Amino acid sequence: MTLKIYNTLKDTKEEFETLEDGKVKMYSCGPTVYDYFHIGNARAFIVPDIVKRYLEYKGYEVMHVLNFTDIDDKMIKRANEEGITVDELAEKFITAYFEDTDALNIKRADVYPQATEHISEMINLVKTLIDKGYAYEKNGDVYFRVDKFDEYGKLSNKKIEDLQAGSRVDVNEEKEDPLDFTLWKESKAGEPEWDSPWGQGRPGWHIECSVMSTKYLGEEFDIHTGGVDLTFPHHENEIAQSEACCGHEVVNYWLHNGYINIEGEKMSKSLGNFFTTRDILDKYPAEVVRFFLISKHYRSPINFSEENMKDAAKSLERLENTVDRVKYLLKQDVQDGELKGAELFELVAEKKEDFIAAMDDDFNTSLAIASLHELAREVNKFIDQDDFVLTIDVKKALEKVKETFEELGIEVLGILKTTEETENDLVPDLVELLLETRSDLRDQGNYEMADQIRDELSNLGVAVKDTPQGAEWKIKE
RNA sequence: GGUGGCAUAGCCAAGUUGGUAAGGCGAAGGACUGCAAAUCCUUCAUGCCCCGGUUCGAGUCCGGGUGCCACCUCCA
Numbered sequence: 001m002t003l004k005i006y007n008t009l010k011d012t013k014e015e016f017e018t019l020e021d022g023k024v025k026m027y028s029c030g031p032t033v034y035d036y037f038h039i040g041n042a043r044a045f046i047v048p049d050i051v052k053r054y055l056e057y058k059g060y061e062v063m064h065v066l067n068f069t070d071i072d073d074k075m076i077k078r079a080n081e082e083g084i085t086v087d088e089l090a091e092k093f094i095t096a097y098f099e100d101t102d103a104l105n106i107k108r109a110d111v112y113p114q115a116t117e118h119i120s121e122m123i124n125l126v127k128t129l130i131d132k133g134y135a136y137e138k139n140g141d142v143y144f145r146v147d148k149f150d151e152y153g154k155l156s157n158k159k160i161e162d163l164q165a166g167s168r169v170d171v172n173e174e175k176e177d178p179l180d181f182t183l184w185k186e187s188k189a190g191e192p193e194w195d196s197p198w199g200q201g202r203p204g205w206h207i208e209c210s211v212m213s214t215k216y217l218g219e220e221f222d223i224h225t226g227g228v229d230l231t232f233p234h235h236e237n238e239i240a241q242s243e244a245c246c247g248h249e250v251v252n253y254w255l256h257n258g259y260i261n262i263e264g265e266k267m268s269k270s271l272g273n274f275f276t277t278r279d280i281l282d283k284y285p286a287e288v289v290r291f292f293l294i295s296k297h298y299r300s301p302i303n304f305s306e307e308n309m310k311d312a313a314k315s316l317e318r319l320e321n322t323v324d325r326v327k328y329l330l331k332q333d334v335q336d337g338e339l340k341g342a343e344l345f346e347l348v349a350e351k352k353e354d355f356i357a358a359m360d361d362d363f364n365t366s367l368a369i370a371s372l373h374e375l376a377r378e379v380n381k382f383i384d385q386d387d388f389v390l391t392i393d394v395k396k397a398l399e400k401v402k403e404t405f406e407e408l409g410i411e412v413l414g415i416l417k418t419t420e421e422t423e424n425d426l427v428p429d430l431v432e433l434l435l436e437t438r439s440d441l442r443d444q445g446n447y448e449m450a451d452q453i454r455d456e457l458s459n460l461g462v463a464v465k466d467t468p469q470g471a472e473w474k475i476k477e
Numbered sequence: 478g479g480u481g482g483c484a485u486a487g488c489c490a491a492g493u494u495g496g497u498a499a500g501g502c503g504a505a506g507g508a509c510u511g512c513a514a515a516u517c518c519u520u521c522a523u524g525c526c527c528c529g530g531u532u533c534g535a536g537u538c539c540g541g542g543u544g545c546c547a548c549c550u551c552c553a
Contacts, residue, residue, distance in 0.1 A: 004493095011481085029553075037553085044553035074551075153480095156548080162479045163549070205551085227553025232480090234552090258482090259547070266547085295501080296490070300483080301546070311489060311502040318501080321515065357493085367491055370500035377500095377517090384509090384517050447511055454513080465514045472515085 003058065005223075006299060006362045008231060008254040009155055013362055018222050019252065024055050024062045025221035027213040027251075028109070029230055032069040033093035034078040036276040039304060040227070040260045040267060042104060046290065047257040047298045047363075048225045049106040050413070054359050057412050065216045066109040068094055071116050072205055076191055086192050090114070100277045103286045105414040111216050115208040119194045122203045122211050125245060126183045126196075134244040138174040140186030140199045146179040149240045155254060156232035181237050183207050206237040214242060214250060224251040231256055258301045267304075275304075284309055291316045291415045294365040315373075316415060322376035323405050323416060325383060326398050328472050329390055337389030341397025344382055348397075348404050351375035355408050365413065372409060375401075431462055435471045 003016040018024050028048040031037045037045075045066075052062050069075075070090035079089045094112075101108075115122075126142050129135035135144050146152050146160065153159055163179055182204035187193035193200040213221065226235060235254065242250040259266070262273040280289055292312035296302045351371045358367035379401055382388070409416035434453055441450040454464045457473070464473045 008481095031553085032551095040553045042553085047553095072551085157480055158549070159479080228481090229548065229552055232548065233550090257553070259553075261546085268552095300490095303489085305489095307502085308489060314503095315489090315501045325515080354499095358491090361493065364491075364493095366501095367493095367499075370491065373500055380516055381518095442511080445511080451512075463514075465516095466510070466512095467515080468509080 003055075003360045004362055005253050005255065007252075008256050009251075011157070014253070016253070018060065019220055022060055024060045024223065025217040026052065026062060026064045026223040026225065027209070027217055027221060028064070028066040028224075029209060029226035029234070030066040030068050030112070031093075031097060032072060032074055033090045033097065034074045035093060036096050036278045037100065038267065039262075039275050039277050039280050042100075042277045042280075042289070043257055043260055043293050043298075043302070044225070044227045045101055045106055046104060046293050047255070050294060050298070050363055050365060051223065051225065051255065052107060053412050053414065054363060057407075063217065064109040065111045065113065065213065067209060067212050068097070068112060068114045069205070069208065070094075070114045071192060071202055087116075090116075096278070100281065103281055104277070104290050105286065107414075113212040113216060115203065115212075116192075118208065118211050118215065119203065121215060122207045123184075123194075123196050125207060125211055125241065126203075128245050129183065129241065132244060134240075135183055136176065137184075137198050140201060141174060141182060142184035142198055143175055143180040144183050144237065144240060144244075145176065146181070146240065147177055149244050151243070152240055153236065155236050155239055158232060158236070181206065181233065183241070206234055207241060209234070209238045210241040210245070213238075214246075219246050220248070220250055221252070223253045223255060225255045225257070228256045228258055255298075257298045261301060261303045263305045264303055280304075284313070287415055287417065288313045288316055294413060294415070295369060297362075297364055297366050299362075315369075319372055319376050319405075319409065320416060322379055323402065323409070324474050325472075326379065326402050326405070328474070329383070329398055330395065330402060332390055334392045334395055335390050337391045339387065339389045339391050339394050341391075341394045341400075344379070344394070344397035345400060347375065347378050347382075348400055351378075352404055352408065359412070368408075368413070369415075372405070375404070431457070431473055435464065435473065439471065 004013045005016045006013045026048065029044070031041055048064070048066070052064055055062050068090065071086060075086050075089060079086045082089065084092075094114075098108075126135060129144065130137065130142065133145070134148050135142055153163070160179065184196060184198055184201050184207075185204055186199060186201045191202070193202060213224070224235070231254075239250070261267065262271075262275065265271055265273060267273055267275070277289075288309065292304075292309055293302070295312055295315070351374055354371035354374070355368045358364040358371060361367070388394075405416060434457065438450045438453045441447075441453070457464055458476075461476050462473050463476045464471055466472075
């Protein structure tokens with residue numbers, strides 16, 4: 001089984017090969033920490049999370065770097081509005097970033113570099129670019145000479161002539177060419193600023209990623225992720241800077257995730273359909289949000305809507321119900337009988353293979369989830385068969401089912417809840433006691449009382465359902 | 478104008494090197510149940526935007542249309 005990844009640079013799916021055996025180096029464009037991140041950002045953070053989890057599942061050791069942009073126009077503007085420093089603003093929203101990504105069960109990266117901590121390296125890179133003739137200084141600003149970099153446009157398939165023809169780029173008298181982009185920007189009064197050979201100023205946006213990616217991952221690394229909209233100009237410029245400096249390609253695989261629309265429309269503040277991830281987590285359980293975000297292939301646009309969230313919740317619930325049934329059975333005593341679990345073992349192996357094949361095909365989470373649904377249905381069917389008996393052999397097979405759901409659903413996709421075994425046995429014991437009483441009441445035909453117990457338990461957060469083997473219960477969300 | 482992408486059942490959505498349409502939601506009927514919940518069974522695309530072409534065979538390739546979206550400007 002080989003993993004294939006769609007590489008924006010080549011516009012095709014390629015077999016994934018790492019630079020170093022068994023190790024993957026990955027860089028993700030992180031947030032500008034001037035506000036709570038929005039639901040679209042959430043996808044850009046979940047996509048690399050899925051990539052990382054799956055690579056780790058396949059046995060790779062993954063080194064993941066995700067940056068925080070903590071200095072730019074938006075940062076300065078917002079800090080001024082709130083009457084705090086840019087540093088304070090950054091700190092506040094970095095904390096918020098971790099709260100929200102933790103809620104979404106996104107694994108932490110290995111390094112979270114911040115732009116302002118790498119100013120001297122950025123200055124050095126700019127100097128090198130000037131020395132090599134790829135950049136020039138003009139009145140305290142430094143620009144990248146796009147024309148000088150022959151391969152400019154190779155990531156986004158743009159031709160320099162086309163860009164110039166349809167140019168909507170700001171006219172800037174200082175630039176030799178309107179396409180040239182800023183590497184270093186002279187500061188205005190009151191703005192955060194750093195010393196540089198070109199006077200007081202601050203870095204341009206693109207330069208930080210060139211510096212921080214190569215600093216932590218080396219001059220060549222495996223994967224770079226980001227949203228589609230970053231393809232141009234951000235990543236195109238990053239390539240120009242890094243390659244002009246190094247003289248060779250830096251990134252092997254460029255991954256770009258698709259956009260999120262809201263009720264079919266582009267999310268924007270002017271349309272009033274702008275949602276932070278925080279807003280959404282207030283409204284929906286985090287697992288559902290995560291499930292929704294990975295229920296469609298990462299490169300396709302995805303539409304956020306009430307109805308789609310409702311569907312996602314139901315779809316996820318179906319998987320969880322099955323896992324709960326299995327867990328419940330695993331707690332029961334084995335019974336004598338002839339029923340074998342071979343069929344289940346076979347089933348698990350088959351669906352797991354499907355799952356892996358799906359993920360190997362450019363992280364097709366949509367298909368992968370479908371294989372879990374198929375597994376769930378077949379397992380339910382097995383449990384529901386007329387002559388079902390929980391023999392020791394069946395129990396072993398169910399144990400395997402549970403392990404597989406945990407391996408694929410929790411470890412790889414991060415959508416199912418982990419089994420937090422109740423440390424204290426008192427609650428289960430009390431519930432069992434009540435259910436025994438209720439069972440007696442039912443035998444006596446006293447359904448009124450029996451239903452009352454069920455209702456009261458439901459109010460307390462305990463869902464009860466009756467099965468031929470007796471009443472089952474679980475703690476509700 | 479340039480570049481890239483998308484168009485599959487009521488809705489969401491997958492479709493590997495072309496081989497005879499996954500999965501989810503929803504709906505209907507049935508089974509089970511005192512009721513409920515969950516679950517199981519059956520049904521819901523002779524067809525994948527339209528028109529041509531290649532092929533024994535195309536959702537899948539080629540050509541031409543139509544519609545939608547994104548990017549080209551800060552943006553995940």
